[in-house]
Amino acid sequence: MNIIKDRFKDSVMIVTGAAGGIGKAIALRAAKEGAKLVLADRKVEMSKSTLDEIKAITDDVEFLVLDLSKAENCRRVTEVAKDKFGGLDILINNAGIMGNPAPVHKITEKEFRNVFDCIVMTAFHMSHFGINLMLEGNKGGAIVNTSSVAGLVGFPGHSAYVTAKHALNGLTRNMALDYAKNGIRVNAINPGVTDTPMYHEALDYLKRKKEAAEKAGIKLQGGIVSGKTTSPQNRVALAQEVADVCLFLASNEASNVTGIVMPVDGGFTAY
Ligand SMILES: NC(=O)c1ccc[n+]([C@@H]2O[C@H](COP(=O)([O-])OP(=O)(O)OC[C@H]3O[C@@H](n4cnc5c(N)ncnc54)[C@H](O)[C@@H]3O)[C@@H](O)[C@H]2O)c1
Numbered sequence: 001m002n003i004i005k006d007r008f009k010d011s012v013m014i015v016t017g018a019a020g021g022i023g024k025a026i027a028l029r030a031a032k033e034g035a036k037l038v039l040a041d042r043k044v045e046m047s048k049s050t051l052d053e054i055k056a057i058t059d060d061v062e063f064l065v066l067d068l069s070k071a072e073n074c075r076r077v078t079e080v081a082k083d084k085f086g087g088l089d090i091l092i093n094n095a096g097i098m099g100n101p102a103p104v105h106k107i108t109e110k111e112f113r114n115v116f117d118c119i120v121m122t123a124f125h126m127s128h129f130g131i132n133l134m135l136e137g138n139k140g141g142a143i144v145n146t147s148s149v150a151g152l153v154g155f156p157g158h159s160a161y162v163t164a165k166h167a168l169n170g171l172t173r174n175m176a177l178d179y180a181k182n183g184i185r186v187n188a189i190n191p192g193v194t195d196t197p198m199y200h201e202a203l204d205y206l207k208r209k210k211e212a213a214e215k216a217g218i219k220l221q222g223g224i225v226s227g228k229t230t231s232p233q234n235r236v237a238l239a240q241e242v243a244d245v246c247l248f249l250a251s252n253e254a255s256n257v258t259g260i261v262m263p264v265d266g267g268f269t270a271y
Pocket residue numbers: 016017018019020021022023040041042043066067068069094095096097098117118122146147148149190191192193194195196197198199
């Protein structure tokens with residue numbers, strides 16, 4: 001990673017899902033490049049230790065530990081951006097969960113809604129309050145949504161996650177159209193399998209499920225970490241590689257880029 005000095009100097013940036021994985025990698029690099037950060041996540045311990053790491057780089061950081069699927073909490077995050085740093089330039093909607101895989105006839109409404117809320121409603125609420133703040137500032141802005149290759153193609157058994165990530169890509173395109181006239185660019189990155197806590201949770205879940213199935217004499221098939229997992233690069237991405245593309249889209253270097261849903265997947269969706 002080559003730090004681009006002062007790339008985000010004087011930029012106020014919100015990153016959701018910043019406690020670990022891709023969100024933390026985004027926040028750490030943005031801090032090194034001069035951003036004033038408002039971070040949010042619901043994981044208490046991980047948020048605390050990430051805040052400590054970022055405080056070693058900059059004092060211009062606030063970390064709110066709350067559930068972003070609730071509108072009021074998203075409003076609070078944007079209020080902190082306004083009260084502490086005077087506005088908002090960049091919003092990174094990165095929070096998300098995969099949920100346990102289940103096809104439609106098996107998943108409960110509660111499980112389906114939970115995945116949808118943590119991905120789509122979180123991005124909707126944050127964008128609603130965030131765009132109002134950007135419009136107030138009247139100097140444009142940039143939004144990057146962390147979607148997934150599951151927003152571009154289907155994955156056997158992952159009905160809720162695939163639905164939510166496709167919806168997030170739709171929201172991305174529509175916001176790009178609606179706010180181009182205000183100088184607000186909106187794009188999405190669509191990572192493939194990336195080495196983060198979410199990936200390890202999915203592997204653990206699959207391992208437990210496989211063991212239980214073997215005991216019961218059932219043969220499992222499909223699933224995001226058991227089906228087509230390899231990209232042509234034949235490796236799992238690093239969180240930093242995904243963060244780098246996100247920050248490119250958030251920066252002025254991408255000033256003519258809006259409305260794209262960009263795979264960051266080592267070629268996974270190319271075949
Ligand atoms: N890791 C992968 O293979 C992969 C692939 C494609 C897309 N993604 C996406 O990348 C994004 C980041 O995930 P990651 O891989 O870094 O995993 P991660 O689990 O480390 O990060 C996601 C973060 O979002 C937070 N979050 C989720 N719902 C929340 C809520 N309602 N309120 C507050 N915080 C909430 C979690 O606490 C977590 O810290 C997610 O949107 C994920 O869907 C990940």
